[in-house]
Amino acid sequence: MFNDNTIKMNPFVYNSPVRGKDFFNREQAVEKILKETVRGKSQGSIWITGERQIGKTSLLRHVQSMNDEFNEKVTPYGTKKSLDVAFVFANVQGCENEDEFYNTLWQGLKDFFDFKLKKGANGYKNFINAMTEVYIRRKYFTVFLIDEFDAFIETISYKEIHTATNFLAKLSSLLQEIDEIDEGSKTFSCVFTANHDIKELLTANGIDNRGSGLIVEALNLKWFTQTQVSELVKKYMKDSDFQFTESEIELCFKSAQGYPYFTQKMLSLMYDAKKIITNDKQYRNTVKVEFGEMFKETIEDWGGDNMPMRTLKKLIEMVQKMDLGRQFTVVVMKTLEIYLRAKMGP
Numbered sequence: 001m002f003n004d005n006t007i008k009m010n011p012f013v014y015n016s017p018v019r020g021k022d023f024f025n026r027e028q029a030v031e032k033i034l035k036e037t038v039r040g041k042s043q044g045s046i047w048i049t050g051e052r053q054i055g056k057t058s059l060l061r062h063v064q065s066m067n068d069e070f071n072e073k074v075t076p077y078g079t080k081k082s083l084d085v086a087f088v089f090a091n092v093q094g095c096e097n098e099d100e101f102y103n104t105l106w107q108g109l110k111d112f113f114d115f116k117l118k119k120g121a122n123g124y125k126n127f128i129n130a131m132t133e134v135y136i137r138r139k140y141f142t143v144f145l146i147d148e149f150d151a152f153i154e155t156i157s158y159k160e161i162h163t164a165t166n167f168l169a170k171l172s173s174l175l176q177e178i179d180e181i182d183e184g185s186k187t188f189s190c191v192f193t194a195n196h197d198i199k200e201l202l203t204a205n206g207i208d209n210r211g212s213g214l215i216v217e218a219l220n221l222k223w224f225t226q227t228q229v230s231e232l233v234k235k236y237m238k239d240s241d242f243q244f245t246e247s248e249i250e251l252c253f254k255s256a257q258g259y260p261y262f263t264q265k266m267l268s269l270m271y272d273a274k275k276i277i278t279n280d281k282q283y284r285n286t287v288k289v290e291f292g293e294m295f296k297e298t299i300e301d302w303g304g305d306n307m308p309m310r311t312l313k314k315l316i317e318m319v320q321k322m323d324l325g326r327q328f329t330v331v332v333m334k335t336l337e338i339y340l341r342a343k344m345g346p
């Protein structure tokens with residue numbers, strides 16, 4: 001009798017980065033990150049590009065969660081050292097200047113290693129002190145997981161154009177070696193996430209590409225395929241009282257097209273609707289209408305200057321393929337075209 005009282009919760013997640021067992025797919029991306037930063041010979045960095053709400057933060061948090069079981073060692077190129085690895089997360093979206101950037105990395109290191117170093121007035125010096133502690137004394141190679149990197153670059157280049165070029169040049173040189181540590185080898189790698197790919201970002205902000213010198217491997221984060229959506233559903237609905245049919249998954253894929261956030265959102269709408277609407281036709285119409293309204297609200301919420309060009313273009317392609325009726329397409333396209341014009345300028 002008590003068993004009948006268990007209310008099964010909607011398993012889909014769309015309000016925050018996914019964590020733990022909710023993290024789905026991305027094996028290839030994780031593989032590439034590890035190969036580039038720690039498993040390869042030369043401890044490189046990687047630039048991950050993806051639309052809004054595609055799963056950048058989720059991916060970085062997932063890599064961060066690997067700290068517990070990751071026991072591979074790193075031998076920085078040109079040394080005979082054998083170092084442990086620390087995956088250190090840092091969101092730099094709110095950083096206003098270089099000092100705050102380095103203090104954010106410092107804070108990430110402090111959270112990870114829980115060291116007793118005092119925070120001084122100079123962000124860069126704090127960072128160097130912490131890296132010395134970590135690399136020399138604790139014998140760790142650090143992989144910084146730097147979320148929202150392009151937002152930070154935009155902030156600093158907005159103020160003065162050379163600031164960003166100089167900052168990137170300095171960071172590139174630190175990635176090669178930190179003079180203050182004087183070991184002649186790499187001490188850390190970075191995994192950057194961004195809405196823009198690196199070329200786009202440099203061009204849009206007038207940053208001198210050669211001058212900045214940041215060398216990174218590029219990775220574009222992908223949307224889920226229909227097969228993957230089907231796998232995601234299986235995973236999330238493992239304990240559910242009912243299951244979606246292949247044709248229902250197709251309904252989801254036709255609308256959300258594998259865009260991770262919209263996929264979870266659509267599945268969530270379907271889950272709630274299916275529990276209360278028994279007529280199949282009525283159920284399908286209801287979720288389509290709800291999805292359309294949600295989609296429209298979301299893009300309005302992301303709209304204006306906040307929406308990266310890359311996301312905007314992807315959304316336009318997406319709406320053109322959507323199957324939510326002509327009226328919906330016309331209205332939403334109009335909104336997107338207004339954003340597009342505003343972005344392109346006169």
Ligand SMILES: Nc1ncnc2c1ncn2[C@@H]1O[C@H](COP(=O)(O)OP(=O)(O)OP(=O)(O)O)[C@@H](O)[C@H]1O
Nearest residue numbers: 013014016024052053054055056057058260261264
């Ligand atoms: N690996 C994943 N497995 C399942 N769902 C995911 C995954 N990655 C992303 N999602 C879906 O996308 C949503 C957004 O994820 P996340 O916050 O990581 O994206 P983001 O790219 O960092 O977004 P933003 O551009 O706002 O920073 C999640 O709430 C979830 O619905």
Ligand SMILES: [Mg+2]
Nearest residue numbers: 056057058147
């Ligand atoms: Mg994010």
